[in-house]
Amino acid sequence: MTQQEHWQRYQKYLSGVPAVDLKLDISRIRFDDAWLAQMEPAMQKAYAAMSALEAGAIANPDEKRMVGHYWLRTPALAPQPQLRTEIESSLAAIKEFATRVHQLGAHTDVLSIGIGGSALGPMFVADALGHPATDKMRVHFFDNTDPDGIERVLSSLAGRLEKTLVLVISKSGGTPETYNGMVLAEGAFRRAGLNFADHAVAITMPGSKLDQHAIDHKWLQRFVMFDWVGGRTSELSAVGLLAAALQGLDIDAMLAGASAVDAQTRSTVTAQNPAALLALMWHSATGGKGLKDMVVLPYKDRLLLFSRYLQQLVMESLGKRLDLDGNRVDQGLSVYGNKGSTDQHAYVQQLRDGVNNFFMTFLRVLEDGGDPLEFEAGVRAGDYLDGFLLGTREALDGNDRQSITITIPRVDATRVGALIALFERAVGFYASLVNINAYHQPGVEAGKKAAAAVLDLQKKILSALTPAPKPVEAIAAEAGTENVEAVYLILEHLAANRRATQSAEGFARS
Numbered sequence: 001m002t003q004q005e006h007w008q009r010y011q012k013y014l015s016g017v018p019a020v021d022l023k024l025d026i027s028r029i030r031f032d033d034a035w036l037a038q039m040e041p042a043m044q045k046a047y048a049a050m051s052a053l054e055a056g057a058i059a060n061p062d063e064k065r066m067v068g069h070y071w072l073r074t075p076a077l078a079p080q081p082q083l084r085t086e087i088e089s090s091l092a093a094i095k096e097f098a099t100r101v102h103q104l105g106a107h108t109d110v111l112s113i114g115i116g117g118s119a120l121g122p123m124f125v126a127d128a129l130g131h132p133a134t135d136k137m138r139v140h141f142f143d144n145t146d147p148d149g150i151e152r153v154l155s156s157l158a159g160r161l162e163k164t165l166v167l168v169i170s171k172s173g174g175t176p177e178t179y180n181g182m183v184l185a186e187g188a189f190r191r192a193g194l195n196f197a198d199h200a201v202a203i204t205m206p207g208s209k210l211d212q213h214a215i216d217h218k219w220l221q222r223f224v225m226f227d228w229v230g231g232r233t234s235e236l237s238a239v240g241l242l243a244a245a246l247q248g249l250d251i252d253a254m255l256a257g258a259s260a261v262d263a264q265t266r267s268t269v270t271a272q273n274p275a276a277l278l279a280l281m282w283h284s285a286t287g288g289k290g291l292k293d294m295v296v297l298p299y300k301d302r303l304l305l306f307s308r309y310l311q312q313l314v315m316e317s318l319g320k321r322l323d324l325d326g327n328r329v330d331q332g333l334s335v336y337g338n339k340g341s342t343d344q345h346a347y348v349q350q351l352r353d354g355v356n357n358f359f360m361t362f363l364r365v366l367e368d369g370g371d372p373l374e375f376e377a378g379v380r381a382g383d384y385l386d387g388f389l390l391g392t393r394e395a396l397d398g399n400d401r402q403s404i405t406i407t408i409p410r411v412d413a414t415r416v417g418a419l420i421a422l423f424e425r426a427v428g429f430y431a432s433l434v435n436i437n438a439y440h441q442p443g444v445e446a447g448k449k450a451a452a453a454v455l456d457l458q459k460k461i462l463s464a465l466t467p468a469p470k471p472v473e474a475i476a477a478e479a480g481t482e483n484v485e486a487v488y489l490i491l492e493h494l495a496a497n498r499r500a501t502q503s504a505e506g507f508a509r510s
Helices: 003-013 033-054 081-104 120-129 147-156 176-191 209-216 238-247 251-264 274-286 306-318 348-353 381-397 413-433 442-464 472-478 484-496 504-509
Strands: 015-017 022-028 109-113 138-142 164-169 200-204 221-224 293-298 358-365 374-376 403-408
Touching: 003 022, 015 251, 015 274, 022 274, 022 413, 033 274, 033 413, 081 221, 081 238, 081 251, 109 176, 109 238, 120 138, 120 238, 120 306, 120 413, 138 147, 138 176, 138 238, 147 176, 164 176, 164 238, 176 442, 200 209, 200 238, 209 221, 221 238, 238 251, 251 274, 251 413, 274 358, 274 413, 293 306, 306 413, 348 381, 358 381, 381 403, 403 413, 442 472, 442 484, 472 484
Parallel strands: 109 138, 109 164, 164 200, 200 221, 293 358, 358 403
Antiparallel strands: 015 022, 022 403
């Protein structure tokens, strides 16, 4: 394709959200007008499905729940007056609490304990919008049940626990990783001579185990987690907004940016709907079957964690074995990425010259920020960054590598909210195009059940251990399982942590 043809195609297919100065360039995906026309009936069905979802349809039949994350930024659209009141009351409570904490000045740090959607969104936003020199509070995260990782975070808070608020985030209160983090945090406060309850805040569903625990132990505050908001779409609820407000970020601007994108992407004119076009490009680039990966490459350090956030949003939503009719389809869209121009010196070599099993999503930020020092006449650091993006896109296109480019003027609260909303809506549209349910996660639940079974087996193994050596097969038999390999692997872990009297190798040889 000639440069003139590139320019004509760019102008023809450019879309965006003018209210937030967001632009979507799809011109370097290999589609044509005939294909768009062919996909239009399916796209219209996707619009209808999205409209029904926003009107309160049961979009998560597994849990018999509505899916209402779009109402969080425009409560007036909630299908019931009670829901609107709950959303508005939650937002008011978040702002009031954050203001009170800031005015009292007794706390300098926030420790947020959660996993999955209760961590990835808040971590992305905190990193993207944080300014250590001016943030009202510093935010730290437990996002796993790794005791070493937890200890690293606690060591960074040494001497400041008395000035630390702890947010415990779990819809049911039964999430093992979050519960474990809470217990270890309680232990750290106890060792410091502090009453954990005086620092603890729960974000959970009313009536959950965590909610009752917070009531019984007289925690500082409780915030509602709505049952109609899934974890991966919960950043603009109390899950993400409370930590952001405590950090001092502009949560109203985040909500406004998301609301502006929602308004634009309700259009049923596909050429004017950037979320619809984004979903269509995913379909075109992957054959509608996830045949290629999506590489997310933001050319801005502040967007480093965006690809991690999108991994859950996209892969948990679209990675489905069955479609809505019960047919096996093995759908999905794999996501990975780091940042530019770091990746110029990493895997871009393979992207340019290796296997063509991906398409790119470039995130371009126009305003440089930082020091405007010129290295030579008219050339600054930000010019290099933008030049690397444009050059890499050109080099990839020259070898038949497809790409999408999203451009925003700057990384601020409005645009972060806009990006979250754009990809949330695109995920919903794409799911409709390939006839799957984007709002349940049976594979996640299967993994949780399997992990619980392993821990149950470990209890039986510990009961079977004696001072005298035993072969692993005998221990497995006493534990009532034929899965000798699982028993050996559990023993290997126990022995490494001095919780068994002999090494795993010894068990194997006995």
